[in-house]
Amino acid sequence: MASHIPEPLRVLVDQLAHLPGLGPKSAMRAAMTLLKWPESETRRLGQGIYELRDRLRLCSRCGGLSATDPCAVCADPERSRESLCLVPEWDSMLTLDAGGFYRGQYMILGGLLSPLEKHDGDGPDAERLFARLAEGEIQELIFALGATIEAENTATWLLQTVRRRFPSIRITRLAQGIPLGAEVKYMDKETLRQSMQYRQELR
Ligand SMILES: [Zn+2]
Structure with a gap:
């Protein structure tokens, strides 16, 4: 300058x-x-x-940014306390929640495992997640981590660890597949493979 x-x-x-x-x-x-x-x-x-x-502070429940602790989402008595949606970052939570179709709890993982990190090491902030699951309220854990290599890596590690420590908790993930408005002929191979693997029955 x-x-x-x-x-x-x-x-x-x-x-x-x-x-x-x-x-x-x-x-x-x-x-x-x-x-x-x-x-x-x-x-x-x-x-x-x-x-x-x-x-601004971090909500002690979900880890999101808030002016209050707990934040408005965690403090909302209308929301289900049985499902916990795990997102990588706070903005993912905002985007998901803006849709209004999910009315459960959230937790921000605050980072993903890079492909080089070992699965047997400490995950990103996973102790906070385990402590939350140990409270016993959560019945379903939803992975909404994205479709990157880091997200897959993190989901694999978490799946093994959560299954071992909390065998009764149902673990799901957001469906992966063909985006709205997209054509099959333009899809990449991995998206198509997952779309086929997680195909749904028509009712
Ligand atoms: Zn919160």
Whole structure:
């Protein structure tokens, strides 16, 4: 960034340029936009960023971001306490829950096993999951970890471990298959293989 840019602006642009999707040029454009906003708006944004770390915490039940502990989802008495949906990250939980078709509990795993990690080692934050399952309320554990190699690796490891420690808990995973609107001829082999393997009976 050129040296004749005033220091406060340069500091802001450097910071903004670290955000996903923003390079130095678009960061400068964003900073200039902020300068054109009414002062109260710019200050409100600044205050929001300032308070982000102070006012947010991790929910001790699901591990999601929340202003309260437990979070609104975990504290909701209308939700079923018998199923637990395991997601890799908080945004996965938001997306799933926005659909409104799942009304059980969630837990954020907070990371997946890379293909190089050994299955016999400690999984990502799995002790929190095991502690939750040991409470005895959960009857079904749903893997919603995605369809990447890391997700498969994690699911395999968790399946073995959970089966061994909690043999009565039913373990399911999100169906994998052909996305809505897609054509069979354009599907990759692995998607097709899984679609065939988990095919459903028509009723
Ligand atoms: Zn929660």
